[in-house]
Amino acid sequence: MRIGELARRTGVSERSLRYYEEQGLLVSERTPGGHREYAEAAVDRVVRIQELFAAGLRSTRIAQLLPCMRDADGGPSAVATPRLVEDLTAERDRIDRMIADLVRSRDTLDEVIEAARAR
Secondary structure (H helix, E strand, O other): EOOOOOOOOHHHHHHHHHHHHOOOOOOOHHHHHHHHEEOOHHHHHHHHHHHHHOOOHHHHHHHHHHEEEEEOOOEOOOOOOOHHHHHHHHHHHHHHHHHHHHHHHHHHHHHHHHHHHOO
């Protein structure tokens, strides 16, 4: 499929897809006319990339992680290393801290909202 179709199917801009390629996160073949052609598996790959960006991971970390994940289900592949596990555990801990901070902020807002309603 061409870049426009991949963009439509994933909801990701063509510009972002080109960026993913520049970062080594996504691969395409070139037609004789120079157009990008993506395999069907690229849809799952782009969805996975988006999920990892949404989790707060940087493109360099995602590039390290993607080879250790299966695209179709996001499960682990056989190439995950103990070092990667350590690094990803640290990322997960960072996300957990962010979640806790957000919950505290939400709780504070709820208290202020409740106090304002009581007036």
